Amino acid sequence: MFKLRSLVTALALVGSISVASALETLPTVAPAPADNPTTQEKVELGKLLYHDPRLSSTGTVSCSSCHNTMLGGEDNRANSMGVHGQTGGRSAPTVWNSAFNTVQFWDGRAPSLEAQAAGPVTSPIEMGMKSWDDVIARLKTIEGYQVAFEEAFGKDSITKDNATKAIASYERTLITPHSPYDKYAAGDTSALTAQQVRGLHKVQELGCTSCHSGPAFNGPGVFQPFPIHSNPVFAAKYHFKDDKGLAEVTKKADDEHLWKVPTLRNIALTAPYFHNGSVKTLDEAVVVMAKTQLDKDLSTTEVADIVAFLNALTGQFPKQSMPVLPTTPGRTFN
Template sequence: MKHLTPLLLVSLISFQAQATDWKALPDSAPAPADNPTTAEKVELGKMLFMDPRFSSTGTVSCNSCHNVMEGGDDSRSVSMGVHGKTGGRNAPTVWNSAFHSVQFWDGRAPLLEDQAKGPVANPIEMGMKDVETAMERVKTIPGYKTVFDKAFGKDSMTVENAAKAVAAFERTLITPNSPYDKYVKGNKTAMNKQQVQGMNKFAEAGCTSCHSGAAFNGPEQKLGEGFYVMFPTFDNKYVSKYKLDEDKGREEATGKATDRGMFRIPTLRNITDTAPYFHNGSVNDLAEAVRVMAKTQLNSTLAEKDVNDIVAFLGALTGEYPEITMPRLPATSGTSIIAD
């Protein structure tokens, strides 16, 4: 067994005491005071999110790894970036990411605005020299100036505003009104008998110790203030089988040995649409993921009936996806910004 810090133990006990505090997903996502969500920002952000021309090869956009036309991920164990390069972590869904208090598996980005900048200059992901170079590409496309002007005013084509626009778009990617949401709001026919049994077992088993709150991603925190848990906590056959302890977790971001194996709690919303599972995408079956979590985090072996009931309950966390239309991207005239 790995050792938990006293603070983490106290926090887990606190979560368990609130296990029956079921919350519905809000209809809107919180935004920082300096970046209120507007329709103009959302329009610009969606264009930038979908445009692959801001990768070094012109082949990778934000949507390549976080496909909002599906589950908000790419269905791969680990994502593929420029030149076919692959990273070491699974792409988390962008749906409901606005409800995370920090971004990335290791929480290295406090806000969505910070996260939006990261992949652009990552040599494995979008492969640009830096975000400023990517912004220079944006500026060479005349049609983008008009959209920036509408969203932020004149002379607003900056890296910071581009990131704010992408973040504003991502804050519209929420999926309320799942069967679970309707159930906790009072419609007791919204979930079937097995899903209700799974909901009760989910709490009884201790899953809500970490997967609490409206987004099932841990306790409510201020934007930019993360909360992390150790994964895996208990050593067993699953740890070696799925190589769960090979990633240093938050230690990669902080350099602190005490952060080894610590991860931000992922949301369970729409989890039936986001296989494969875990930070390394090593488990491709939701029932198996439930077994793994029970054993590695709670040191518990669940009966198969309980596994099936919990999986049924997790299916009730899939909400209503808003309609997403692909934007018309502004073109360059008589030249390419990608060609050498």
């Protein structure tokens, strides 16, 4: 981890460079790691696995239950609900454009979509499977999966490694380009309203785009501290510091309250906000961020302008076909 406060300050200066050179459209294709090139067969298999509730102990929770591909890629809940109605302490991040995150999970503990996909399946409060061995054993009894894995990875290829690779391949197709902001960035000055343009300039001027930078507004710094400036009102209301972020994983004091910079793409669709989902509206999230990260008190107009701009980051959701999941004729899945 690098020294973040100095980086924030340095990048705040970068944030004031001219608009024209700074705006980047969202790529329409996501990069894939060398050991998992995206293929249509993997995407199709991953789409099945992603939507299959039989990857959970109860047969009721799929990846899409909490990261809903029919909505903004999550569940609009403060904390997701896993098997047997259990809830954890964090809010589900959106799956849309997650391919453009350098690291995954709020605390950034997974270095790839592949690594992320392995996690929730065996979390006792999420999908509740006892082990990946159990998942693989179950998948092997479903003939349609034997076929789909063979098409994607070759014969007898139902493994945890391949299952997570397929899910990641599918997730890399979940991109929402052509937002009003993208059209504006591509040169169509009529794509944003005057208020949205004011909001764009304001987030640059304030320094929001120092951390929320790049085409997905989630880089270049991978981790950032949150909250930077203590605020007793927010502390009492939102309890941000109850969760130590990356330090919960690494157990290092230096990592306390470090978080992955979340994308601002489709941010209007992913209420409630922050790692614990404690803030219900985007307006309030903007107020909180300005105060805790930049020590700024925004006027009502400034908040409205920024929120208008953030709404311009809502992209076009690709038309998808509904998967037809492979069946277990004459018996149940367990």
